[in-house]
Amino acid sequence: MKILIVGAGIAGLTLADQLDREGYSVQIIEKAPGLRTEGYMMDFFGAGYDVAEKMGLLKELEKIHYPIEALKVKRADGTTKYSLNYQSLRQLLNDRHFNFMRGDLERVLYERIKDRVPVTYSTTIESLQQDEEGILVELSNETKLNCDLLVGADGIHSKVRKLVFGEEENYVHSMGYQTVAFTFDKTSKYNKTDHTFDTITEPGRQVSIYPIMGNRIATFFLFSNKDGSLKHHSHEEGIKELKKHFGDMGWVVPDILQESEKVTDFYFDDVAQTEMTTWTKGRVALVGDACGCVSLVAGQGSSLAMAGAYSLARCLGESKSNIKGALAEYNALMVPQVTKIQKSARKFASFFFPESKWKLMIRDITMRASVMPIIRNFMKFKSIRVPK
Secondary structure, eight states: OEEEEEOOSHHHHHHHHHHHHTTOEEEEEOSSSSOOOOOOEEEEETHHHHHHHHHTOHHHHHHHOOOOOEEEEEOTTSOEEEEEEHHHHHGGGTTOEEEEEHHHHHHHHHHHHTTTSOEEOSOOEEEEEEOSSOEEEEETTSOEEEESEEEEOOOTTOHHHHHHHOOGGGTEEEEEEEEEEEEEEOOGGGGGGTTEEEEEEETTEEEEEEEETTTEEEEEEEEEOTTOOOOOOOHHHHHHHHHHHHTTOOTTHHHHHHHHTTOSOOEEEEEEEEOOSOSEETTEEEOTHHHHOOOGGGSOHHHHHHHHHHHHHHHHHHTTTOHHHHHHHHHHHHHHHHHHHHHHHHHHHHHHSOSSHHHHHHHHHHHHHTTSHHHHTTOOOOOOOOOO
């Protein structure tokens, strides 16, 4: 069976690895010119950790793990409001948890498949036609491919989803926030951030900084955008939004805003969820953010992407000659579980990113209490079930 995967991100690379091991003929196309380096620090746990363990990846992920010592919650002037021991927070997840950059995980997954699965970069899908016998796909490089199954692993702005299911606005719903992330070379101004994750949260806005490999600093901005009026996500528009929302903030923020104008790995997008009642149609399946994005503030996007990809591969592996049955099983397994996680994520967003002073006070009290053993026993994160 020939399978074409659109998207060489975390979901697509995980799926390609597992399908190749099942004996399928797999090919990936990716619109980016190469591996993407832009991104942000992730908490990796739950179903994704379980899948990485099944894939034998834990030793490789340990190598890209950042040993954060403390989470420092600061005031707008840079003074520390309180500090949390990060190991105590990891214990909430029974130490089955990693911190790493999104791009580092993508690189690990690519290194795993690069000699087994062909990846064609700077290429995307233009059109497709499917029937009971297969799918004919036309690509942006003017080539045509025949395949038995097409998988859209091309993110929240999925072209495959648009071609098969309809326009993006029918499925992608903003949570009322936007985010910016980028990295830059570390200077002496940031010496006190070694091995700490420093964050300022005020009603409607949040900025975090943390050190990464290569003597660099990574940033993560989150801010309200309730009117949803901004449609462009260019570097220039992102800089304007940062200055509008953070221009009056102190500490090292003015320096970070200056750095934002010079960086090349600038990530700017809406914080949104992809809500769908079915992830498959005919011989087309979606995986990862294309169908089940839970949003950045949920902290499980990459983990769930790996879980979904692994589950799809297992379903196909168990019924190699029955695509229809395998896709039905995939839907039945994943859609209800991710829908439940999305609902929880919407509730968590108002806690993680409070928009009033009293909600911020409640969040801070809860976070400070989370390191107490008696409180940790009651704080458990929801995950999902994946096949064996």
